[in-house]
Amino acid sequence: MSTSVLDRHAALVQAGELRPDADQVRAVSALAKVQAELEGAPARGITIWRFLGRKPEPARGLYIWGGVGRGKSMLMDLFFDSVQIQRKRRAHFHEFMIDIHARLKAERVKEKGDPIPPIVAALAAEARLLCFDEMVVNNMADAAIMSRLFSGLIAAGVTVVTTSNRHPDDLYKDGLNRQLFLPFIDLVKENLDIIALDGPTDYRRDRLGSAKTWLTPNGPDATAGLSETFFKMTDYPPEDRAHVPTLEMDLGGGRMLHVPKALKGVAVFSFKRLCAEARGAADYLAIARRFHTVIMVGIPVLGPHNRNEAARFVTLIDAFYEYRVKFLASADAEPDHLYPQGDGRFEFDRTVSRLMEMQSEDYLAEGHGPR
Ligand SMILES: Nc1ncnc2c1ncn2[C@@H]1O[C@H](COP(=O)(O)OP(=O)(O)OP(=O)(O)O)[C@@H](O)[C@H]1O
Numbered sequence: 001m002s003t004s005v006l007d008r009h010a011a012l013v014q015a016g017e018l019r020p021d022a023d024q025v026r027a028v029s030a031l032a033k034v035q036a037e038l039e040g041a042p043a044r045g046i047t048i049w050r051f052l053g054r055k056p057e058p059a060r061g062l063y064i065w066g067g068v069g070r071g072k073s074m075l076m077d078l079f080f081d082s083v084q085i086q087r088k089r090r091a092h093f094h095e096f097m098i099d100i101h102a103r104l105k106a107e108r109v110k111e112k113g114d115p116i117p118p119i120v121a122a123l124a125a126e127a128r129l130l131c132f133d134e135m136v137v138n139n140m141a142d143a144a145i146m147s148r149l150f151s152g153l154i155a156a157g158v159t160v161v162t163t164s165n166r167h168p169d170d171l172y173k174d175g176l177n178r179q180l181f182l183p184f185i186d187l188v189k190e191n192l193d194i195i196a197l198d199g200p201t202d203y204r205r206d207r208l209g210s211a212k213t214w215l216t217p218n219g220p221d222a223t224a225g226l227s228e229t230f231f232k233m234t235d236y237p238p239e240d241r242a243h244v245p246t247l248e249m250d251l252g253g254g255r256m257l258h259v260p261k262a263l264k265g266v267a268v269f270s271f272k273r274l275c276a277e278a279r280g281a282a283d284y285l286a287i288a289r290r291f292h293t294v295i296m297v298g299i300p301v302l303g304p305h306n307r308n309e310a311a312r313f314v315t316l317i318d319a320f321y322e323y324r325v326k327f328l329a330s331a332d333a334e335p336d337h338l339y340p341q342g343d344g345r346f347e348f349d350r351t352v353s354r355l356m357e358m359q360s361e362d363y364l365a366e367g368h369g370p371r
Pocket residue numbers: 017018019020021024066067068069070071072073074075134163164165202203204207232233234235264292368
């Protein structure tokens with residue numbers, strides 16, 4: 001089988017797995033160009049380059065931006081999978097930055113001066129292609145270091161390919177001390193080709209179709225319904241259900257969360273795992289940032305003795321609502337009968353109202369991300 005991203009994309013369209021889409025073809029052509037440059041460049045350390053006394057030009061990177069469900073992640077994954085080079089890494093941007101901050105902390109402990117160069121060197125040794133999904137900048141800690149980090153990486157010959165919902169000019173928009181961040185935007189414009197993938201179709205919304213998002217009661221029917229939606233949204237073959245990937249999610253600060261099913265921005269959890277264990281807003285926000293869709297199974301009717309679970313569920317739904325996460329669930333009752341009495345029953349009304357809105361067509365059509 002050909003490994004050119006162009007051919008593989010054409011084959012998927014041919015096979016009817018992808019709908020023909022002119023904007024996607026443009027993006028694939030741009031990705032194919034990066035692929036050719038990456039594969040054409042001689043591997044690092046080849047003598048002739050040393051002999052000529054200069055390094056080969058690294059492949060120029062790519063910044064793909066556009067609305068939700070346009071196929072950015074799908075195309076980048078196809079590209080990443082196609083590129084035949086040894087040292088490549090694909091990361092979710094937010095998790096990459098958590099890793100960077102951990103490395104910064106470790107470097108600072110050594111007190112050996114500027115912590116960024118050794119991190120850049122380590123990253124460049126690990127990968128000459130770095131693919132990021134969902135580049136978004138929403139805190140000053142990231143904003144302040146990105147310009148230096150990425151100029152270092154690019155100077156070290158690393159090719160960066162990234163997706164984002166925003167044009168580079170709109171990254172960290174209205175952020176605190178944004179002037180510290182502006183050099184990063186210039187860097188992107190100088191070193192990455194910027195391409196819009198913003199056609200008229202939100203394919204994810206199409207895939208969700210008219211699937212019900214709140215299924216009652218808990219049981220085999222509800223499970224079967226949710227699982228069908230999961231496979232439809234992730235393109236995963238249902239007959240291979242035993243091998244759906246799990247994820248050990250790093251929530252920062254040494255906190256980990258086991259995600260029993262995690263694929264293409266969709267996660268599956270039980271109510272127990274998220275609301276019966278000691279978890280808080282920071283954990284829920286991390287989940288909300290990381291996944292555009294969360295499927296939760298086994299929500300019981302809550303009573304006065306479940307006040308902690310109820311309070312956590314309120315916090316969870318607030319986080320999901322804030323980030324416009326699509327929430328699909330199986331429960332023993334409709335939202336308004338979920339917590340008939342107990343502490344915090346009054347606050348729970350807001351949750352009921354949000355849960356109703358989260359089932360609406362308008363909500364489901366909105367993009368993932370903070371409001
Ligand atoms: N041309 C297409 N035909 C059919 N399905 C498609 C097509 N393009 C994308 N899809 C599917 O639509 C869904 C959404 O695509 P994808 O996740 O790549 O969107 P995205 O642009 O990354 O969205 P977001 O910005 O929310 O991350 C995926 O399941 C993907 O396989």
